[in-house]
Amino acid sequence: MERRTLLKAGAAAVALAAIGGGIWVKQSRDQNQRRSDIITGPWMELGANAGQTRKGGPRARSHSWLLPELQGALMVVPDRPHRIDEAMQPGERTTMKRTRSFSVSTSRQRLRDLYAGPKPKGELRVLAVGDSVTFGWGVARENSWPAQVQQRLQAQGINARVLNCGVPANPLHTMAAFINTAGRQHQPDLVLFCRRPQGPQAKEYARAWQTAKQASVPMLPCLPPISRFDLMGMRMYQQEGALIERITGIKPVELTDDIRSAQGERGFGVRAIGQQVELYNLESGEVLAKETAPERDLPQSFYEIIDDDQDITEPLMFDSGHPDAAGFEVVADTLTQAILDRGLLKA
Numbered sequence: 001m002e003r004r005t006l007l008k009a010g011a012a013a014v015a016l017a018a019i020g021g022g023i024w025v026k027q028s029r030d031q032n033q034r035r036s037d038i039i040t041g042p043w044m045e046l047g048a049n050a051g052q053t054r055k056g057g058p059r060a061r062s063h064s065w066l067l068p069e070l071q072g073a074l075m076v077v078p079d080r081p082h083r084i085d086e087a088m089q090p091g092e093r094t095t096m097k098r099t100r101s102f103s104v105s106t107s108r109q110r111l112r113d114l115y116a117g118p119k120p121k122g123e124l125r126v127l128a129v130g131d132s133v134t135f136g137w138g139v140a141r142e143n144s145w146p147a148q149v150q151q152r153l154q155a156q157g158i159n160a161r162v163l164n165c166g167v168p169a170n171p172l173h174t175m176a177a178f179i180n181t182a183g184r185q186h187q188p189d190l191v192l193f194c195r196r197p198q199g200p201q202a203k204e205y206a207r208a209w210q211t212a213k214q215a216s217v218p219m220l221p222c223l224p225p226i227s228r229f230d231l232m233g234m235r236m237y238q239q240e241g242a243l244i245e246r247i248t249g250i251k252p253v254e255l256t257d258d259i260r261s262a263q264g265e266r267g268f269g270v271r272a273i274g275q276q277v278e279l280y281n282l283e284s285g286e287v288l289a290k291e292t293a294p295e296r297d298l299p300q301s302f303y304e305i306i307d308d309d310q311d312i313t314e315p316l317m318f319d320s321g322h323p324d325a326a327g328f329e330v331v332a333d334t335l336t337q338a339i340l341d342r343g344l345l346k347a
Contacts, residue, residue, distance in 0.1 A: 037073035039104050040064050040167065046177040063174045066167055070106040077102075077138060080306050080313075081229040081320040083297045097307050100138055100318065109182070112141055113164040119187045124345050126150075126162040127183050127217075129175050130194030133224040134166025136328065138318055143325040148332030149339075156336075158345050166194075172201065172208035179212040190344050191215070192335065194222040196233075197240055197247075206247045218344060221252035222335060225259040225327070228269030229298065229320040231277060258334045259316055259327060267315045270298060279305065279312075288312075 043065040078086060079100040086096065107115040112135055119125050128134050128146035136144025141164065150162035163186060165178060172195055179191055193212060197205040212219060221244050226233035237256050244252045265282045272278075279289045279302045291299040306312045316327030323331060339345055 036075040036077065037070075037104075039067055039070060039073050039075070039106075041067050043110060043182075046174065046181050049173070049177075063177055064167075065174070065178070066104075066106050066110045066112060068106060068108045068110045070104055072103040072105055075102050075104060076100075078319050079138075080318070081227070081298065081303065083300070083303055086303075098310065102138055102140060105141070111164055112136065112144070112166065113146070116161065116163055116186060119161075122159055124158065124160045124189045125186050126153075126160055126345070127165050127179065127186060127188045127191045128162055128194065129165040129170075129179060129183070129191055130222070130224070131166060131170040132168040133322060133331075134164065134192075134194045135168055135170075136164065136166065137168060137322045139325050139328060143328055145328045145331040145335060148328060149336050152332060152336040153339065153345065156340065160345055170195070172204050173211070176208040176211035179215050179217070184215055188215075188217050190339070191217050191219040192222055193219050194224060196223050196237075197243060202243055202247070205244070209248055219248075219250075220338065220342070220344060221248050221250055222338075223252050223254050223256070224321075225255040225317070225323060225331065227317045227320045228263075228267075228282075228314050229317075231270055231272055231293070253335060253338045255331050255334055259323065259330055262327075262330045263315045268312045269314060270302070 041064060042062040044062050046063040046065065049063050076099055078096060079098040082096075104112060106112055109115060116125075126146075126149075128149070134144070134146065136146075141147060144164055144166070146162045146164040146166070150160060153160040153162070165183065167174070175193065175195060179193075183191070191212065193209070195205070209219075209221075223237070223241060223244065226237045228234070237254070241252055241254045244250075267283075268279065268281055268288075270277055270279050273290075275292065276290050277293045277298065278287050279298075280287045289299070289301055289305055291301060293299055297303075316323055316330060318324040318327075
């Protein structure tokens, strides 16, 4: 592969991890199935939306959640790191070479899960509440980590039902509203609260955590894994863990560490070198491109190189924010072990 090198000045950052999934859900499928079906909509049962607009004013609309009783809604998404405008602009997606498809079905309870009736005697209920990583963006429902944690807990003799309450781009205040309203109906014994604070959202995280605590259910904070293509996330993730521990008084489950350990020095990634960002091969050390990154995304030339070469991948992650099926196995192993080690559920 031809090496591309452009020297400019500036700083590098990538901030796609938490928003990549949510934008795609608003698009309708075209004749070539290059767009995705709509899978979210307002849910009045969650109450008034107490979030803030970008200008700081209160929102007047209701919370958004998964639509009920979807049957195989088609999602066509990037199968590589991508720019924000590649997700927002339909014209950009039609030229993308690397995509993946998956389907979404939901219960009438608006969950990406099978219907959960009244809790049987002796069953422990766990709510996995989070964003697109909890939802299982890019994979089948059975490959999502909530489904896999349930299997692992049951294999340990724990009669647990883990409900997938993940929604792509789920805001913190909506997560808290769900736990205090519709979530209560499932009579949970444990809530896995899976969302990163994303820097400026630290105050919002604290408000959401305090609101969710009103449900009087034990909660465990979990931090979704950071991709090697997310430079800003890699800089901040250890600070975020310490921040969440201060807010909640509970040491969070940091999923990045186990993902990184399982990846080893394989595949490709990006790194900041001084004022530049490099796309490089972790095994050989070869630098494929060097450039200054825009404020939010990687340099355009990086995406072009990645789109043209199917071999440029990050093990266990398929884009710049979401694990693949094998990555979700690592996530499920880590979360199951954390539940067992902390004695949060007992057989």
